[in-house]
Amino acid sequence: MTLDIYQQRRVALLNQLPENSLVLLAGYQQKVRSKNIKYHFRQDNNFFYLTGFDEPDAIALLIKSETTSFQLFLRPKDKDQEVNFGTRAGVSGAVEHYNADHAYPVSEFTTQLLCQMKGITSFYVCDETDRFSSEIVSWTNHHRHNGSFDTPKQFVAIKQLAEVLHQHRLIKTEDEIQNIRLAVKASIFAHKKVMQACSPGINERELSALFNFSIANKGCSDVAYPNIVASGNNACCLHYEENCCELEDGQMLLIDAGAECQYYASDITRSYPVNGKFSNEQRAIYQIVLNALDRAIEMIKPGLAWNLINETCMKVMACGLKELGLLTGSIEHIMATESYKRFTVHKTGHWLGMDVHDVGSYHDTAGNWRRLENGMVFTIEPGIYIPLDATDVPEGYRGMGIRIEDDILVTDCSFENLSKDIPRTVDEIENFMAEADG
Structure with missing residues (x-):
């Protein structure tokens, strides 16, 4: 499939969501089989369906506000790791080869997410392995808890993306x-x-x-x-x-x-x-x-x-x-x-x-x-x-x-x-x- 397919899917999905929505897609992490031997990696299907990206530990954000945006968080290039375990797309590759509007090392995810949460009223989550289950509520409360007392409060509804996305896949x-x-x-x-x-x-x-x-x-x-x-x-x-x-x-x-x-x-x-x-x-x-x-x-x-x-x-x-x-x-x-x-x-x-x-x-x-x-x-x-x-x-x-x-x-x-x-x-x-x- 061409990259246009994934972009078309993202557009179709965002068109169904209300304004000021943010979608979190949590990719799979690679699992250990024994000591330093890992199982062959296979990406989460929902993540791959919308991104075409099949490296471990990746996270994606889809944003619908005044404009739409596709942001990809992934492992940075690392010469030693790539010699041992294969080539990585890296930040520049995410933009060049996967049509990301912005890309960042996965270590910067939380910082960037909290920036993007400002003004968001609907937070759609796709996290099949509960990778971020203990953090989601605190993220949605961040701006409400940290704004001054006389600023408008931001209340964010947490929703399951599957309710919308899975009907696309059918x-x-x-x-x-x-x-x-x-x-x-x-x-x-x-x-x-x-x-x-x-x-x-x-x-x-x-x-x-x-x-x-x-x-x-x-x-x-x-x-x-x-x-x-x-x-x-x-x-x-x-x-x-x-x-x-x-x-x-x-x-x-x-x-x-x-x-x-x-x-x-x-x-x-x-x-x-x-x-x-x-x-x-x-x-x-x-x-x-x-x-x-x-x-x-x-x-x-x-x-x-x-x-x-x-x-x-x-x-x-x-x-x-x-x-x-x-x-x-x-x-x-x-x-x-x-x-x-x-x-x-x-x-x-x-x-x-x-x-x-x-x-x-x-x-x-x-x-x-x-x-x-x-x-x-x-x-x-x-x-x-x-x-x-x-x-x-x-x-x-x-x-x-x-x-x-x-x-x-x-x-x-x-x-x-x-x-x-x-x-x-x-x-x-x-x-x-x-x-x-x-």
Whole structure:
């Protein structure tokens, strides 16, 4: 993305704020892994969305008063540090390369902030790690407490920027959609490679590493979230991350993994038999989940209420489980009592963007379910989970978790399934895995 994009976002945001507003954006700080070894740094998404700046310890101020201003506080140039840990933009680079109106060393932040607070009546805060939580109130009171007794008092309202900013992030621009497409494309390639390599005796960690290698081959340097590579009963843990077990013949494998491209995520899940052939029970549960996913996807169009996606998936899965005898009673009773939740356990989707569970409300300002709009991107991910300890369930169904997840873009009048090119049907999966064995 060009720097103009970030400037346009700042202008659009400030246009929604009242006069005499100041926005504080607190960037992330780098975290220590062990002693002098640090974790790879990734900037706060809100901060990056409005600045494009991805160095640690940075802070930004956006000011709307008589004029608007973008001020960036960052680490100064330091030859020794840069030799050890990489180049810094420095104060001059912030202005030259990031379009800051003014830039300062981060050590000068408090002094400059208090100067800028004069005349401010609305203070919008975006500080996801509570970096400045103990100081915010004193900053807003500074001029009121330190002015002479007969001067007009300044009362500042503290507000959360997320209420405004997150609605901007919900509708994706063409540039954002392109980055999501690239992340999905890399993930499609990687999921296919893992599916081809899957076989009894291989370890979950090997498949996880293969996924990472494969997305790197397509230009993505990181995943959007830790890979979930869960064989057998491990798949009944929704966020299983150990990835340490050897795959066994007769098990199902669930892999939930997505590449990240230029700060934009993909999020895709596939489930398939370790040996490449579904058992009757595995096929039955898989088909129920796929039916739920496909029924929900068919509904997608602008104007659809968000909650109908989950409700549709749940009813399809409840009907399927009843037909197999895993749920009893009338379908009306099953839905009313929500007895299906024993096996379905989670809702069936979320917004997708810079965060894998992206920001933006699922309700409108009146509290009604939000309706889909062109440019929204989200996942649909129904799943059925039957753990080994479900001893009242026939043995052939136990010890498996099956989830299928696709990434969906809402278009002008319909939808696009961005991740459809990874094998999805029973026949597609069995044929694809058989070709790998051949």
